[in-house]
Amino acid sequence: MRRLLFVVFLPMAFCLLQSCSLSDDMDNGSQQQQPSQPQPQSDDETSDDEDIMETDKIKITAGATSFTAVLADNSSAASLARRLADGPLSITMSDYGDMEKVGFLGFTLPRNDLQMTTSPGDVILYQGSYLVIYYDVNTWSLTPVARVEGVTSREEMLGLLGGKGDVVITLSIE
Numbered sequence: 001m002r003r004l005l006f007v008v009f010l011p012m013a014f015c016l017l018q019s020c021s022l023s024d025d026m027d028n029g030s031q032q033q034q035p036s037q038p039q040p041q042s043d044d045e046t047s048d049d050e051d052i053m054e055t056d057k058i059k060i061t062a063g064a065t066s067f068t069a070v071l072a073d074n075s076s077a078a079s080l081a082r083r084l085a086d087g088p089l090s091i092t093m094s095d096y097g098d099m100e101k102v103g104f105l106g107f108t109l110p111r112n113d114l115q116m117t118t119s120p121g122d123v124i125l126y127q128g129s130y131l132v133i134y135y136d137v138n139t140w141s142l143t144p145v146a147r148v149e150g151v152t153s154r155e156e157m158l159g160l161l162g163g164k165g166d167v168v169i170t171l172s173i174e
Contacts (some may be wrong), residue, residue: 001098002031002072005062005087005133006082011111020119023066033051033156034048038109055071055081055085055173056071057069057071057174058068058071058080058084058146058171058172058173058174059172059173059174060079060133060148060160060162060167060169060170060171061169061170061172062162062167062169063160063162063167064127065144065160066163067148067149067150067160068070068148068149068174069121069123069146069147069148069149070108070137070146070147070149071146072113072144072145072147074143074144075110075112076109076110076111076125076143076144076145077144077145077146078164079109079110080109080145080171081173083107083109084171084172084173085173087172088170088171088172089105089170089171089172090133090168090170090171091103091104091105091168091169091170091171092104092133092166092167092168093133093166093167093168093169094166095159095165095166096132097138098123098136099118099134099135099136099137099138100118100132100133100134100135100138101132101133101135101161101167101169102126102130102132103130103131103132104129104130105129105130105131105171106129108129108131109125109128109129109143109145110128111127111128111143112125112143112144113141113142113143114141114142114143114144115139115140115141116139116141116142116144117137117138117139117153118136118137118138118139118140118142119134119137120133120134120135120136120137120152120153120154120156120157121133121134121135121147121148121149121150121152121156121157122143122144122147122148123144123146123147123148124142124143124145125142125143125144125145126142126143128143131145131171133148133161133169134157135154135157135158135161136154153168154171
């Protein structure tokens, strides 16, 4: 009889002890796996980014003509603004497809592509490293970067860019 009780109760006691042990391990594991709370940044760390992010416009100069563009609300535009905070950027742009001027940035920005239809005055990031200023309509998967203020037609945008042909534009913080 003792042997029968021993054979029956010993495995049950073992299972009970194991489940208590697993429960403790799970509680300790969940405490260790909780994400740490981010530490607030000091004013010194955030002031530069806040100044840049308060800038919602860029200045574009083509020849003797300057105009402004309102930055898009995405990481591509924010990255461009951070770059421009270090100083102006000049880009040689060429006509493409009778609808846009395209220029190589010389660096890569984060992409936020979306299927869109452009209009005159849209400033677009293409493939992460090309800046495009549209003077006509196009539908494609592109990243909006900015929108030139006050432009509603092909003629207006081409006029600001100095007409057809290559042009050097300079981007700067407004």
